[in-house]
Amino acid sequence: MSDLTPTAAANIAAKIYDVQNPMLVDLFLKLPYFKRAEKAIASPHKHLKAEVGGRVILNHEDGFGVCAEGGENNKGEVFLIFRGTTMANKKADVLTDARIGLSFSTTSKWPVHSGFQSCFESMLPAILGFFTSYKGSIKTVHCIGHSLGGAVATLAADWVAQILKHPTKLYTFGAPRVGTEFFAKSTTSAIGEANIHRVYHRTDPVPMVPLYPFTHAPYNAKGHYLYSAYPLTSCAGHFMANYITSVAGKSWQQMSDVPDQPYTIESAIESWLKSKSPVDTSSATFWRWVESALIYVIKKITMGAFVGLQATFIGAFTIADKIAYILAKGIDLAENVSIWVEHLMRKLMQALGMRVAKTKKELTRNLIRHVLTRLTEKANQEARDALRKL
Numbered sequence: 001m002s003d004l005t006p007t008a009a010a011n012i013a014a015k016i017y018d019v020q021n022p023m024l025v026d027l028f029l030k031l032p033y034f035k036r037a038e039k040a041i042a043s044p045h046k047h048l049k050a051e052v053g054g055r056v057i058l059n060h061e062d063g064f065g066v067c068a069e070g071g072e073n074n075k076g077e078v079f080l081i082f083r084g085t086t087m088a089n090k091k092a093d094v095l096t097d098a099r100i101g102l103s104f105s106t107t108s109k110w111p112v113h114s115g116f117q118s119c120f121e122s123m124l125p126a127i128l129g130f131f132t133s134y135k136g137s138i139k140t141v142h143c144i145g146h147s148l149g150g151a152v153a154t155l156a157a158d159w160v161a162q163i164l165k166h167p168t169k170l171y172t173f174g175a176p177r178v179g180t181e182f183f184a185k186s187t188t189s190a191i192g193e194a195n196i197h198r199v200y201h202r203t204d205p206v207p208m209v210p211l212y213p214f215t216h217a218p219y220n221a222k223g224h225y226l227y228s229a230y231p232l233t234s235c236a237g238h239f240m241a242n243y244i245t246s247v248a249g250k251s252w253q254q255m256s257d258v259p260d261q262p263y264t265i266e267s268a269i270e271s272w273l274k275s276k277s278p279v280d281t282s283s284a285t286f287w288r289w290v291e292s293a294l295i296y297v298i299k300k301i302t303m304g305a306f307v308g309l310q311a312t313f314i315g316a317f318t319i320a321d322k323i324a325y326i327l328a329k330g331i332d333l334a335e336n337v338s339i340w341v342e343h344l345m346r347k348l349m350q351a352l353g354m355r356v357a358k359t360k361k362e363l364t365r366n367l368i369r370h371v372l373t374r375l376t377e378k379a380n381q382e383a384r385d386a387l388r389k390l
Helices: 006-020 022-028 088-098 114-133 148-164 181-191 240-247 252-256 266-274 284-302 306-312 319-331 335-351 365-388
Strands: 045-052 060-069 077-082 102-104 111-113 140-146 168-173 196-201 224-226
Touching (some): 006 022, 006 060, 006 077, 006 140, 006 148, 006 196, 006 240, 022 060, 077 148, 102 114, 111 114, 111 181, 114 148, 148 181, 168 181, 181 196, 196 240, 224 252, 266 335, 319 335, 319 365
Antiparallel strands (some): 060 077, 102 111
8 A cells, every 4th residue: 555655645636626627627637646548538536526615604516626546557546635725606615614613523423623524524425426336446545635625635534444444545735623632543543643644834824723622633643744934924834836845855754754843742831831931823833832732731630531521522612612611620720730721821811912810810711711712713813814825
């Protein structure tokens, strides 16, 4: 079960944007991965159309991807490829990205992003139809996508690995987080960590959202981290053309060997929380530290009781409500726990330009919720700016 090269996966993820126009699907299938000996015959395929937008507002059916058999050089391989966010159809894709509620995945039944799940489910009958009618034996299924397409490719890869039981490879570029910790664990187990290639630029804002409890697959692995000198606010780190440039001539192993900062080391997180140095939401490192610090503090409060917490994130209350409830409980616990809640909240308030609470009593549940809501809005705004500049 061989991997596509980083360049091959990146080129496919870029070219799939053309299939929004049905007239260009045959042109897409002329890529070398689908070429057949009989040039006049297109590779067996299915043009995938997805429902994007909201359930009622800006609901559109749109060309979203292709399910295709590999060509002469990729025999026994199937490609499931999805495009990322575009500004077509009155920006309906942006509404899909913004539906940050939680629903259950088709396969593992763990919580996932509602907008991404709805988009994937709208294509599932067509995808299932392709596999049902497929006559040959399947050696590998390659699932590929950039941005929103990478999120949907993750759900597709999870479905192929768990339901169809085919060997699966997943390649994503600048993809947002798809599900909660248990979904990421389940997906990583089903596909295999070595078969998940998550590529992201250091200053791409889209992989930084949604914030906790969403997390990336492969679980507890940093993926393929690419250095970028593009400022976070320029959003250039999210452009697919820049991903193609960054991976050119590299192997997956070379990208895995790039050192990253120690965001998951507890002593480093504590040092960041206690530090008096200024913090800036326009810095990519700020968002990496926030994610790690939030998880670290919540784990201290819950003492590992994550199953119940993950389940409670679905319901009538917002995610900010529920995290605020947990952090407010932490304020009332012993000093060795509550002090980290105080450090976290003061750090966030400083970054958001708010008046920093001076006492523990000021950190009410309502104030914590307000801070978390503003933090989420800021992170999502950075991501939306990147998508609008595509």
